[in-house]
Amino acid sequence: MELAVSTEELVKIYEGKVRALDGVSLSVEPGKSFALLGPNGAGKTTLMRILTTQIRPTSGKASVFGFDVVHEGSEVRKLISYVPQEMSVWTDISGYENLLIYSKIFGIPRGERERVIEEVLEHMGLIDVKDDLVRTYSGGMIRRLEIACAMLIKPKIMFLDEPTIGLDPGARKSVWERLNIFKREHGVTIFFNTHYMDEADLYSDEIAIINRGRIVARGTAEELKRSLGGEMITLEMRGNYNQEIIQELRSLSSVLDVVSEDGRLSILVRDAESTLPQLIDLVRNWASVGRISINKPTLDDVFLKYAGERLEGRGRIGEIVHVRRMIRRG
Amino acid sequence: MEALRNMLVMIELELRRLWHDRTEIYSRAVQPILWLAVYGPVMGRVRGIPTSVPYTDFITPGVMIQSTTFVSIFYGLMIVWERDSGILKKLLVTPASRYSMVIGRSMASGVRALFQALIILPVALIIGVHFIPNPAHFILAFTIIFLSSGGFAAVSVLIASFMKTRERFMGIGQAIVMPLFFASNALYPIQMMPPILREFSSINPLSYVVDAVRGLLITGELSNIILDIVAIAIFDTIMFVAASLSFRRIIE
Numbered sequence: 001m002e003l004a005v006s007t008e009e010l011v012k013i014y015e016g017k018v019r020a021l022d023g024v025s026l027s028v029e030p031g032k033s034f035a036l037l038g039p040n041g042a043g044k045t046t047l048m049r050i051l052t053t054q055i056r057p058t059s060g061k062a063s064v065f066g067f068d069v070v071h072e073g074s075e076v077r078k079l080i081s082y083v084p085q086e087m088s089v090w091t092d093i094s095g096y097e098n099l100l101i102y103s104k105i106f107g108i109p110r111g112e113r114e115r116v117i118e119e120v121l122e123h124m125g126l127i128d129v130k131d132d133l134v135r136t137y138s139g140g141m142i143r144r145l146e147i148a149c150a151m152l153i154k155p156k157i158m159f160l161d162e163p164t165i166g167l168d169p170g171a172r173k174s175v176w177e178r179l180n181i182f183k184r185e186h187g188v189t190i191f192f193n194t195h196y197m198d199e200a201d202l203y204s205d206e207i208a209i210i211n212r213g214r215i216v217a218r219g220t221a222e223e224l225k226r227s228l229g230g231e232m233i234t235l236e237m238r239g240n241y242n243q244e245i246i247q248e249l250r251s252l253s254s255v256l257d258v259v260s261e262d263g264r265l266s267i268l269v270r271d272a273e274s275t276l277p278q279l280i281d282l283v284r285n286w287a288s289v290g291r292i293s294i295n296k297p298t299l300d301d302v303f304l305k306y307a308g309e310r311l312e313g314r315g316r317i318g319e320i321v322h323v324r325r326m327i328r329r330g
Numbered sequence: 331m332e333a334l335r336n337m338l339v340m341i342e343l344e345l346r347r348l349w350h351d352r353t354e355i356y357s358r359a360v361q362p363i364l365w366l367a368v369y370g371p372v373m374g375r376v377r378g379i380p381t382s383v384p385y386t387d388f389i390t391p392g393v394m395i396q397s398t399t400f401v402s403i404f405y406g407l408m409i410v411w412e413r414d415s416g417i418l419k420k421l422l423v424t425p426a427s428r429y430s431m432v433i434g435r436s437m438a439s440g441v442r443a444l445f446q447a448l449i450i451l452p453v454a455l456i457i458g459v460h461f462i463p464n465p466a467h468f469i470l471a472f473t474i475i476f477l478s479s480g481g482f483a484a485v486s487v488l489i490a491s492f493m494k495t496r497e498r499f500m501g502i503g504q505a506i507v508m509p510l511f512f513a514s515n516a517l518y519p520i521q522m523m524p525p526i527l528r529e530f531s532s533i534n535p536l537s538y539v540v541d542a543v544r545g546l547l548i549t550g551e552l553s554n555i556i557l558d559i560v561a562i563a564i565f566d567t568i569m570f571v572a573a574s575l576s577f578r579r580i581i582e
Contacts, residue, residue: 082420084416087415087416149420
């Protein structure tokens with residue numbers, strides 16, 4: 001079967017220094033929704049820009065539906081549509097006019113334009129505001145319009161770079177529900193970047209976790225969580241503690257892994273209830289514990305395990321900066 | 331064919347934008363009107379500049395073209411802005427070819443420039459500038475303005491590909507238009523210039539545009555018109571090619 005996306009040992013080095021991608025090998029099956037999950041700066045956007053033929057890889061190979069992204073870029077561009085992370089519609093004309101201009105650029109025949117535009121407006125719930133200037137739209141409406149542009153041609157694959165960044169939960173849900181209907185109706189493959197774990201969890205068939213230019217894990221959300229093989233006990237420590245405690249904890253037979261960061265010990269165990277008393281006894285010898293929480297594994301824990309750091313902390317600050325930038329530019 | 335289609339789409343986009351917001355056209359008309367209404371009559375009284383027609387009439391084409399050139403050069407600014415936003419990225423991922431995008435966008439600036447030139451006409455008439463009342467001359471003159479604006483817009487795309495921020499580009503834009511304007515025949519005949527400036531003026535595309543438009547609209551002196559058109563065509567071609575080649579730089 002022909003793969004929707006396939007990459008082999010993809011490397012991208014910017015200006016001879018920054019190693020944005022460090023040997024990425026991936027494959028995505030057609031008709032699936034594929035999430036590339038990672039913090040800002042992990043290389044998600046770089047990978048997507050290579051796959052959409054905007055930039056060339058430094059080395060390695062990538063293809064979309066069998067077409068090489070470097071040598072057969074024009075073939076690739078006929079099959080794909082793309083929604084960049086930044087705002088990509090003209091704000092000084094109406095939503096309908098944006099779609100009209102894009103439909104002409106895509107070369108949709110004159111006779112079909114009106115129907116196709118009505119269809120995507122309907123689908124993305126923008127019929128009522130189609131003649132308003134985009135300047136007056138909310139963030140969610142702008143995102144829906146951008147996705148509507150990407151739906152004008154029925155692409156074989158849609159590339160969405162952080163499709164719901166900066167949107168409130170209601171708007172995010174609405175965007176994804178509509179995307180999923182479109183995907184089901186037209187058998188479109190969706191390849192999206194995100195740093196929201198719940199988004200990857202809820203809306204993808206498969207996830208690859210990327211960190212510092214490398215794919216560190218991949219599988220369905222369930223597989224990834226199961227791969228942790230246990231539950232997470234988090235101890236919030238009072239004051240400083242000796243790093244040797246980690247070695248001690250690791251030596252316990254019921255402990256699978258330990259990560260220490262920001263005054264917290266995250267301990268992965270097979271069974272939390274039976275291990276906890278033993279843990280507490282051991283930790284008391286070293287330091288005092290403020291709070292204890294027990295969690296079923298989340299994708300964040302998966303990320304923590306494979307990337308050795310947490311996704312959230314870094315992501316949030318980056319996001320605020322990014323959203324600000326979007327507002328300023330908009 | 332594809333290039334032509336994209337050009338028309340980009341022109342349509344510009345017309346739609348203009349339709350929604352015309353303030354820029356009006357605000358940009360202020361400066362040329364000052365040249366015609368204040369500078370022209372005052373300098374005309376000095377009678378220091380030998381021209382075959384009244385001085386204000388003489389500078390009208392130059393002022394018009396300076397104004398359209400500004401519009402075209404700052405069009406590159408819009409492309410830098412589009413690079414900052416995601417529009418350019420999205421356009422480059424469509425099946426449309428890069429070179430048709432560059433030419434399309436450049437020519438679209440010609441539309442803005444045309445409106446800019448047109449708005450100066452009634453003002454010039456009120457001030458009392460005499461135009462040659464020949465529709466064919468007007469059509470040819472405005473076609474020349476349209477095409478040369480495309481070339482200047484390509485210049486700005488080229489510069490935009492080196493400038494990665496808007497702020498930097500603002501300064502450069504000024505630094506290009508004003509020298510082109512002053513070192514051309516827009517305000518005074520080339521014969522009056524010191525030899526070095528005269529040399530520069532002969533490779534200044536603005537001079538050829540001004541010469542052609544002045545001949546067509548004001549003086550009726552058309553002996554150089556073929557040379558002018560050929561010079562503009564060469565300028566356009568070189569700039570379109572250079573801008574298309576450097577376009578990749580804008581997105582990376």
